[in-house]
Each structure stands twice: as C-alpha cells, then as structure tokens.
Amino acid sequence: MSEFQGTVERRSLNSWVRPISVTTHLSLSPSIIVRSKSNITTIPAIYDRRCRFRGGRDPPQKAVSETETECSIPLLAIPQEHLIPTGCGSVSVIVYGDQDKPALITYPDLALNHMSCFQGLFFCPEAASLLLHNFCIYHISPPGHEVFPPLALPQEFLQLGAASICSNDPVPSVDDLADQINEVLDFFGLGAVMCMGVTAGAYILTLFAMKYRERVLGLILVSPLCKAPSWTEWFYNKVMSNLLYYYGMCGLLKDCLLQRYFSKEVRGSPEIQESDIVQACRKLLEERQSINVLRFLRTINRRPDISEGLKRLKCRTLIFVGDSSPFHSEAIYMTSKLDERYCALVEVHACGSMVTEEQPHAMLIPMEYFFMNYGLYRPCQFSDSPRSPLSPSCISPELLSPESMGLKLKPIKTRVSLEV
Template sequence: MCMGAMAGAYILTQFAIKFSERVTGLILISPICRAPSWNEWFYNKFMSNLLYYHGISDLLKELLIHRYFSKEVCGNINLEVPESDIVRSCRKSLNERDSINVWRFLQAISRRRDITENLKSLECRTIIFVGDSSPFHNEALHMNANLGKTCSSFVEVHACGSMVNEEQPHAMLIPLDSFLMGYKWYKPYRFMGIPRSPIGPRCIAPELLYPENMGVKLKPIKTRVSPLRPRTQKS
C-alpha cells in the first residue's frame, strides 16, 4: 500500500504500473501524470535559476510554500493573519535543505513525461485527494478521468492546497477508512447501514463525507461520482 504527494505520487504510480503484483493500493495526494504545462515549466525554470544563483532565498521559499499550501494557512501580513505552524515548519525545513539537491529535483520534475496512456493498465485500487486551491487540481482531475478499469475514488477538499495530508489531515480520515474497508483488513462493527468502501460493490453516499455527518468540525469535502462501469465502479 503506497502513499505519495505530487512528485511522489507520480513516482509511485509509475511503480504500480510497472510492478502491479507488488502494489495492492495507491493513496495519491495532488498527483501529477502529464508533462509540465508551459506555465509550470516557466515557473520551475524561474525557481531553478533563482536557486542556482542565489541558493535557498526567501523568495524561493515563498514560491515553494505557495505551491504546497493554500492562502488560508500561509497567512497575510496586510490583514494581520499569522501563518500556520505547518508553514513555519516547512520554511524551517527548507532552510535545512541542500540547495543543489532542490535544484536537481526541480530539473527532474520539469523533464517528466506524460504517463496518461499507461494509467489504463493500472490494476490496483486508487484514492485521490486534492485541495481545490492546489495548482495541481486539474492534473488530479485528468488522472482520475483516465484511470482505466481500476476502481478509484476522488476526494476534493475545499479551502486547501496541495498538501492535504499536512493542511487538513482530518479531512482524509473518513474517506481513507471507507477505502481501506474494501480490503477487509479489519472486522467492521455489526450494525445495519454501515457504509461500505466507495470503490466496493456498493457506493458510499457522497453526503456521508460531509462534516455534519462525520461528527467532527472540518472544512467541507466533496466527492465526484462517475457513471457505473461493468463490474467496476468509479466514484
């Protein structure tokens, strides 16, 4: 069972396509599957040059942080909204990174190839999380639409950036619980009306994924339910 975000999701998807017998499921956060758009390529090129000549500067850190997180957690000096703990932690982590390694990463991610056609051969179950403020939102939608015959589930988290697992981890709990129930790795409680896996024989009602039905206070999330296919279901 593999879990990865953005470039990590891209790598794990390729691994699952090549070694299908070794992967039973994918948990992907703001995944990418196409070659960079011109906007992303230019953005990466600008950051690479900035990094090459000036190292990990304050400007570079701001560009990376806004790629990862939404405005809600990045804060706003003019509105006197402080940045969140996760952003401060990310900023500190960037200070500790070797600039040449970050430069090599940006170079590699800018040269990635399109794996859309290969997605049709993906055999394992997949769940995709993405924030509606993520710059990779369209990438996640494109990937979900091209996942061949595999069972998949798509969860969009409102007011969230790319790193859903860091920014709103609680929004992942119920969808992940339902996703893992499809593998029967634990015995569910014995009562009527228990929701099944969203990619199992019967589809979990999308309204069960809203905060008022979760018992916790979360920003709303939503699922996109696709038409049924023969013997499989995509939600």
C-alpha cells in the first residue's frame, strides 16, 4: 500500500490553526453501487483515497519511494466569515475561494457545521482540487451552528462555537430556512448556484430548489430526506429533544447523533476503538449549544412531505447514500420520485449517512462525471497523474455522451477487498 503525505495549514479568522497532518492510503475501493434509470456502462477502476486527520505534530517523515509522493497542499484561500441578517435571524456564512467563480453552497446536518460535516471531503487533495478549482465555496450554517461566535461579542466571551439563541425567539420552519438561503444569495449578489447538503441540510436545499428553481444549477445530496418523519424517526427525535432540554449535549445524546452520522464500522465497539473521524466529531459536538441544536431538531421534526414536488424539479441531482445509513431507504425512495432524466444515485458500501466524512473518496469520480456536464474539470496537474483514474485517456468516450444527466450509468457492483 502506498501513501501520499502532505501538510495542510488552515487559517481561522484571526489566527493560524496548528498544521493538520493528512495521510492518504491508496488501495482498491470498497463497493460502490451507481444507479441511474438510463443505460449501463462500465466505470473505470477506482482507488480509495481515505483521509485521516491528526492535529499536532506530524509523524516522522519517511524516505519517498517510487510509490510515494510528498507535497505541501497550498492554502487556496483564507476563509472569511460573514454574519448576514435575514428575516428569521442572522446566519453565518464561511466563504472560501475566488468569488468570481461559480458558487457552491453547502448546508450541514443536525448539530454540525462545515468543519464537522464537510472537512473530510475538502481535505482530500483531489476532491479539493476539483471543487476549489471550479467553485467559490459558501458554507452556510443553520442558525446557531456557526463555527465562530458573532463578531460583536466582547473578546472575553469568544470561544469556538456559536452563542446561544434566545429561547423566546420563534423556532423557524423549514420554509423559513429555505427563504434564508435565498436572502444569503441576494446578499452576495449570486445568481444560480450549485448546492451540496447532508441529510437535514439536503432537505433544506431540496426545498430551496423547489421554491427558487431559477437559482439552482444542480443538487448534490448526501443521505437526503424528502418525506415527513416516520413514527420511528419522530420518536427518536423526541428522545433527543428531551435529552437536549434536560441534560444538554450529554454522552448519550452524542451517541445518538453519532449513530445517525456514521456506520458501526467506524463507531467502534467495547473491543474496538472509535475511528479518528468519530472521535473528532464527538469533540466538536461538545462545542454545540444545546438550545441551538434543539431548535434545529424541532424544525426538522416538523418538516412536511415534499415528495410530490420532486417530479417538477428540473435541475440535475446526484444522490449519495451509505448502505448503513438509517436514511438509506428514504434516499432510494427520493430517487424514484425525481425525474429519471436528471438524477442518479450512488450507494456507498459499508458507510453511514455522512459520506463526506466517512468515505469522501467515494464521491470523487461520480462528482467529476456530474460536473463534466457543466463543462467543469479538475486542473491538469491532478488529472494527468498516472494514479488518477480520471485522466482523459482513461475515460471511455461513451461516458461523455450528454444522456440523462450527462452520465450513462446503471447498477454495477464491484466487491473488492479494502486491502491490496
């Protein structure tokens, strides 16, 4: 097994964050099932780029062999936070990249923000090169879920995490949050945008696309929701609501949320330690204000069924879901309700709901094919790498036919070992 090692330095609003070591292992990919309702074709062999992030000191450097490469990933942009007043309160938006480029907006799942929901995807070098080369990224946080506190707070109250929302403020509806996104786009003067959301965030962005069709170029949805909560989900959410109300962000609540996000393979067991990404997410959950999470949970638990409106959605849609996700069946159902000419489903083997963190490498190739229909590609220095299965010479000409959403895919299964 070969390794790609590099060091990424991220900058916050006011100070440098310590370097984060990125180790990427290259091996044969886990099973990925790609579904569409059009024609079938073979997908080139894909490689697993599994990213692990460890703060603090870098491990001892090894000599670079022919199968190993060392590089330093450049800091592409200093993130800027904007606190934007809207009709239902202020919303935090973190902007990365050149604002002259097309916009890609993200929206996270319950109790998460862009650092805990999309960091795995954007810290994978090839995925980052694809997205940051083509887009300016606008990470929208649900109210009270921002990474940094409101800038107007006195310095002594600054901490990594949002301030509590007043309990007397009305709880916004899902329509309010969709309208809030429209106000954010107006603030930045954006037209049509690409959207990426995870679970609850995917629902909000889908609703936004239904209400403001002219403002959405395409949807990338991860473990999305489209129906009203089932009795099981409703009861589960009520249990979490009571835990939040009476005990705050307690250990039991964190376990409930981690079960929502991740597969049992990475959550560990009494005999097996939790993976790095689960431990990191557990620590980030400690920074959440329980009242803010409770408000968003109540909003999502009151969501209406939007299935009937999906047929009228004409933007291209790419759906990812882990086969261990508690929302797997809902993603399948949502795909069946979308116009078959504009949608495709990617099922990721041995993965939970948050594919962006658990197996971000599985998103790379489907996203690249998806973006080809918009004339967007990865920069040449990555595409021409001999390790890349997406070099132009490796892409079958049939795959470039503008059929369906620009893809010619039907169900295939590639069951291979995770180790070479």
